[in-house]
Amino acid sequence: MAKKEKIRRPKAEAPKGFRDYFGAEVTERKAMLDAIAKVYHLYGFEALESSAVETVEALGKFLPDVDRPNEGVFAWQEDEDAEWMALRYDLTAPLARVYAQHRNDLPTPYRRYAMGPVWRNEKPGPGRFRQFYQCDADTVGTASVAADAEICAMLADTLEAVGIARGDYVIRVNNRKVLNGVLEVAGLSGDDKERERGIVLRAIDKLDRLGVEGVRALLGAGRKDESGDFADGAGLKDEQISVIMTFVQANETATRILEKAATDEISLGFGGSNQIRAMYAADPQTQRPAGGDSVSSGYRSTVTLGHLGEIVGTSIIGLEGVSELKQIANLLEAQGYGPDRIVIDPSVVRGLGYYTGPVYEAELTFDVQNDKGQTVQFGSVAGGGRYDDLVTRFTGQAVPATGVSIGVDRLLAALTAKGRIDRTPRGPVIVTVMDRDRMADYQSICADLRKAGIRAEVYLGNPKNFGNQLKYADKRGSPAAIIQGTDEAARGVVQVKDLILGAKLAQEASLEEWKENPSQSEVALSDLVPFLQKLLA
RNA sequence: GCCGCCGUAGCUCAGUUGGUUAGAGCGCCUGAUUGUGGAUCAGGAGGUCCCCCGUUCGAGCCGGGGCGGUGGUACCA
Known part of the structure; x- marks a missing residue:
């Protein structure tokens, strides 16, 4: 019999890896973007808004499979023979195209x-989406390391501008040329060693997670992890591995050198306090420099640079890298950005293949708890570096460039988890509807509030059940409700109900007490605006 | 991609050795109460038990396959 016809309804669900952002989430992000843009602008950078869609060809050769270009990116063809199009996966590749196109x-x-x-078409994870915000600044057309130093300084200013206190972050700087020098010493500089270099790069990047032995395994035969998956290794010889491992453990070695210096000083009858403090100016787990104290961190940087010089030996490119790092440190020091905020850290490599010189990364140094109360490793919130070949793809001419990218959503999440951002929604004042035929009066009250700059609205739902109107105001997070029945209208007054106070009373007081004290005041209509202004202050 | 765990109401989950009509809490809606939020009370709506095949007199439960989710790992321009 009239069995209900099965209607196939669309699932009301955002696609995997995508989400909707409501109210405060949108306005908070906008405020953060504005704060960042203000600093960028102050440093002399110009705004650019380029198209969200690019041709796959322009986006770059970083796609693993030309026949299926939507691996990792959202890409499509209008028809069989048409050009592949794609949503941008970062803001750097489009910049290269824009600069090449308009360079004259x-x-x-x-x-x-x-x-x-x-947008990135990758497996989403917790706190990891397929659409997210980036906020970049780049300088195109100069090879000067002053450009790199400037960006590091600006990054520090920016983080402080969005509410991260000095000492709650550290910017780590390294140079790809140093790493290339090490690879050269290890005999991995040939064009045919591309694959090995990639594996080495990614392995070093995982030091903090896999530890020294894990990295060593990846450099050699490969590594089988607890989940049963096997990752291919680079298959290097033992001598090669030990060269690279010396570099990987550079931070630990720096600690040991400082340790020795301290004991030597003490055995000679000196204090050795600078050396001891420098020894501890690092994360106890990873031995990565942690900033925080200008003198000791500076001392540590000097030791690290000296050690790096030894590792790269006679490699020209390697020595160049070490020298650039020194220059950057000096330039930053001169501008007042000391090693308490920006440190030299050889463990920064960044996974991307296109970097050619200085690379940098900003990390938050305070703990962040997730919803389960566990302390969570937050990773970097911003990163960047020098990429001297990206524009060359279009023009054929060498166009050096350097820049930084801030992961805005991540930064927001960290600040929110830390309680630095107040997430309590602040709703409008609700003008309730007591008499349905007096809508015009209510709209008029509401208009007066708006003219005075008070966020307000008239309840537009079904006014039959008055309780529902207050429930609505409650759900909106409204600070107050305005009530005017026939009685009040005749006397030219309104009832102002303080919902925040009321909610507080409801928690503490008994039912009877609460009913008797409705946290409500009668106010003359002419006094309503000043009354509310005082209440909302 | 690979490995593990999971899939029952909007949400969190029970569901006995395989047995009739699949439950609870929370949430939602209606009413007690068309002049007052919380609480209470009464009532109500809401399910292809992820899908398909098989075993069985009988499957939410057992077997096989698929799909989806999740955690780890790999990749991440």
Whole structure:
């Protein structure tokens, strides 16, 4: 019999890896973007908004499979023979295209900032989405390390501008040239060693997670993890592995050198306090420099640079890298950005293949708890570096560039988890509807509030059940409700119900007490605006 | 991609050795109460038990396959 026809309904669900952002989430992010843009602008960078869609060809050769370009990116073809199009996966590749296209009209160096969503077609995870915001600043057209130093300084200013206190973050700087020098010493500089270099790079990047032995395994035969998955190794010889491991353990070695210096000083009858403090100016787990104290961190940087010089030996490129790091440190010091905030850290490599010089990364040094109360490793909130070959793809000419990218969503999540951002929604004042035929009066009250700059609205739902109107106001997080029945209207007054106070009383007081004290005041209509202004203050 | 765990109401989950009509809490809706939020009380709506095949007189439960989710790992321009 009239069995209900099965209607196939669409699932009301955002696609995997995507989500919706409500109210405060949107306004908070906008406030953060504005704060970041203000700093970028102050440093002389120009705004740029480029298209969200690019041709796959322009986006780059970083796609693993030309026949299936939607691996990792959202890409499509209009028809069989048409060009592949894709949503941008970062803001750097589009910048290279924009600069190449408009280079005759743009100043050199070209300094621009850009912000907006980017898309990646990858497996989503907790706190990891397929659409997220980036906020970048880049300088195109100069090879000077002063550009790199400037970006590091600006990154420090930016983090402080969005509410991260000095000491709650550290910016780590390294140089790909140092790593390339090490690879050269290990005999991995040939064009045919591309694959090995990639594995080495990624292995070093995982030091903090896999530990020294894990990295060593990846450099050699490979590594089988607890989940049963096997990762292919680079298959290097023992001598090669030990060269690279010396580099990998550079931070630990720096600690040991400082330790020895301290004991030597003490055995000679000196205090050795600077050496001891420098020894401890690092994360106890990873031995990565942690900033925080200018003198000891500076001392540590000097030791690290000296050690790096020894590792790269006679490699020209390696020595160049060490020298650039020294220059950057000096430039930053001169501007007042000491090693308490920006440190030299050889363990920073960044996974991306396109970096050619200095690379940098910003990390938060305070603990962040997740919803289960566990302390969670937050990783980096911003990163960047020098990429001298990206524009060359278009022009054929060498166009050096350097820049930084801030992961805005991550930064927001960290600040929210830390309680630095107040998430309690603040709703509008609700003008309730007591008499349905007096809507015009209510709208008029509401209009007066709006003219005075008070966020307000008239209840537009079904006014039959008055209780529902207050429930609505409650759900909106409204600070107050305005009530005016026939009685009040005749006397030219309104009832103002303080919902925040009321809710507080409801928790503490008994039912009877609460009913008797409705946290409500009668106010003359003419006094309503000043009354509310005082209440909302 | 690989490995493990999971899939029952909007949410969190029970569900006995395989047995009739699948339950609870929370949430939602209606009413007690068309002039007052919380609480209480009464009532109500809401399910292809992820899908398919098989075993069985009989499957939410057993077997096989698929799909989906999740955690780890790999990749991440």
